[in-house]
Amino acid sequence: MAQEERRILVAVDEGEESLHALSWCLENLVLQNSKDTLILLYVKPPRVVYSTFDGTGYLFSSDITAAMERYGQEVADVVLEKAKKLCNNIEKVINMVENGDPRDVICEMVQKLGADVLVMGSHGYGLIKRAFLGSVSNHCAQNAKCPVLIVKKPKPANGNQ
């Protein structure tokens, strides 16, 4: 096992699967007492994704979009807080929030941060957003410039759900 400092990027979202991916990573990939840096990345999707919830074709008024922005930030805060709690044994944990299409942003951040490995759930970025954005994990597995670890949520039969 290599002992040099590694930068492990974990893409987290509001789905339980991404937290399960983080847990698996902490148990199987991150070395305790190592120089590993864990970077938790939450990507807020662009507003157009929210507006598809409406479905009426009307543009949202500015107070509604402002409320949605606040909601988006609150979700990001809650997700990252939950994720950070799982990492309480890790010395170096960095939280990041970025905006954009998760598929592109995650791949960009891999390069920008010089990540040694990317960890994510297989459904990638939430049940609802996935319907609009397609499989984020598929995209990242093909395009991210580092090894990609995709962790599925175990089925209820495993007793982990």
Added chain:
Amino acid sequence: MAQEERRILVAVDEGEESLHALSWCLENLVLQNSKDTLILLYVKPPRVVYSTFDGTGYLFSSDITAAMERYGQEVADVVLEKAKKLCNNIEKVINMVENGDPRDVICEMVQKLGADVLVMGSHGYGLIKRAFLGSVSNHCAQNAKCPVLIVKKPKPANGNQ
């Protein structure tokens, strides 16, 4: 880092990428002096894949198909020997050769062997076969019942090729 015995399944093929994936796994995932078992799996594709090389529509005579079978076995032996050499620090290494569509066989073996994680290259199963079989790693990332680690071959600019 969990210390229980893990079964790490690495799908290897004749491409350099899969050996790079194995090396990455040995450096980053396998614990030295651990109870980890490393299982090296080579899947020989079905004969129909070879016959598409012909392209004439003629059926091969039995001596040609026999020669192809021998060739397939020789490739398997060479690949697994190369792979095993990389694992000389690992106590428990198991070699396996299976026949069939790599996409299905790898996912089946994950379940049959109770693998804790599957490791493979991103191109999955050779440049030529990929043209016929599609991306094996995409299929396995979606269908294998365990976490999947996909390791790409670094570009020449990284000096690792």
